[in-house]
Amino acid sequence: MTQRIRRRILAAGLALTAAAALPALPAHAQAANKPKVALVMKSLANEFFLTMENGAKDYQRHNSSTFDLITNGIKDETDTANQIRIVEQMIVSKVDAIVLAPADSKALVPVVKKAVDAGIIVVNIDNRLDPDVLKSKDLNVPFVGPDNRKGAQKVGDYLAQRLKAGDEVGIVEGVSTTTNAQQRTAGFKDAMQKVGAKVVSVQSGEWEIDKGNAVASAMLNEYPDLKALLCGNDNMAIGAVSAVRAAGRQGKVYVVGYDNINAIRPMLKDGRVLATADQFAAKQAVFGIDTALKALSEHKKQSQLSGVIETPVELVTK
Numbered sequence: 001m002t003q004r005i006r007r008r009i010l011a012a013g014l015a016l017t018a019a020a021a022l023p024a025l026p027a028h029a030q031a032a033n034k035p036k037v038a039l040v041m042k043s044l045a046n047e048f049f050l051t052m053e054n055g056a057k058d059y060q061r062h063n064s065s066t067f068d069l070i071t072n073g074i075k076d077e078t079d080t081a082n083q084i085r086i087v088e089q090m091i092v093s094k095v096d097a098i099v100l101a102p103a104d105s106k107a108l109v110p111v112v113k114k115a116v117d118a119g120i121i122v123v124n125i126d127n128r129l130d131p132d133v134l135k136s137k138d139l140n141v142p143f144v145g146p147d148n149r150k151g152a153q154k155v156g157d158y159l160a161q162r163l164k165a166g167d168e169v170g171i172v173e174g175v176s177t178t179t180n181a182q183q184r185t186a187g188f189k190d191a192m193q194k195v196g197a198k199v200v201s202v203q204s205g206e207w208e209i210d211k212g213n214a215v216a217s218a219m220l221n222e223y224p225d226l227k228a229l230l231c232g233n234d235n236m237a238i239g240a241v242s243a244v245r246a247a248g249r250q251g252k253v254y255v256v257g258y259d260n261i262n263a264i265r266p267m268l269k270d271g272r273v274l275a276t277a278d279q280f281a282a283k284q285a286v287f288g289i290d291t292a293l294k295a296l297s298e299h300k301k302q303s304q305l306s307g308v309i310e311t312p313v314e315l316v317t318k
Helices: 003-015 047-062 080-092 109-117 131-136 148-160 179-195 209-222 234-246 262-270 281-297
Strands: 036-043 068-074 097-100 121-125 143-145 168-173 198-204 226-231 254-256 275-278 308-310 314-317
Touching: 036 047, 036 080, 036 281, 047 068, 047 234, 047 281, 068 080, 080 097, 080 109, 097 109, 097 281, 109 121, 121 281, 143 281, 148 179, 148 226, 148 254, 148 275, 148 314, 168 179, 168 209, 168 234, 179 198, 198 209, 209 226, 209 234, 226 234, 234 254, 234 262, 262 275
Parallel strands: 036 068, 036 097, 097 121, 121 143, 143 308, 168 198, 168 226, 226 254
Antiparallel strands: 275 314
16 A cells, blocks of 8 residues: 555545545455454443444445454453453454454553464554553554543643632543553643642543442542542543532533543533543544554564554544
């Protein structure tokens, strides 16, 4: 695949819906033996990853003569062991490439090495694998995804316009061992520090609605003057909205999220959620698949791959 065509594909994906926008891959890439690409995601109970899966499937349908696609996900966000088993199954199935959104930034690295040792191209999307652990395994794994810290800071900055120095806020973090959770928390803290707000608690809601609800409820109980709950994804924000309502604090505690899933949009409209960030789930999958296909078409080895392809993240408000 030429650089010119790749740039055209990426530009189209940024401007339009991922699946519909991206043109068919060039004829010379349509080999008789089509490469088989596995997309391995986190919890398919999370609307974000269903959107990612649908985007990948739409892209494959538009390029069905170019590659085959297998999609897999896990039951919940912390089911790391099962995600490792899925990757192992893909190795046994002898797929040509794996596009991975890891449930844990460190725990998935050994099975990634196993895949690479088996001659499979691996591309990392959504949640970045830990660079130090990758280095310890002498692995080069390209990362395709947004700058989560920058995205969270955009959301935090929007919230900060409604806060003053000394206001107490809580952060409902994702799975604490994941890089994207850590980066979003850092971005929220950056924004709060600029306005002088006080982060009184950071607790993991494990990306889940129920867990996010429990954590938010505990924070509201412990800190009666809490002004805002900054949630690392929209699932946890939905849980936080329920906690605010149950505590009788509607209109007194701001809630922000991250992901811009469909379920959050009515809450943005009526003010239950102040803001979120769109990190374009479908585009991440498409860009990850495209990166893998490019490596395969150019007959590159994993050791020749590296770097970051930054995908967009945008503030979304009412």
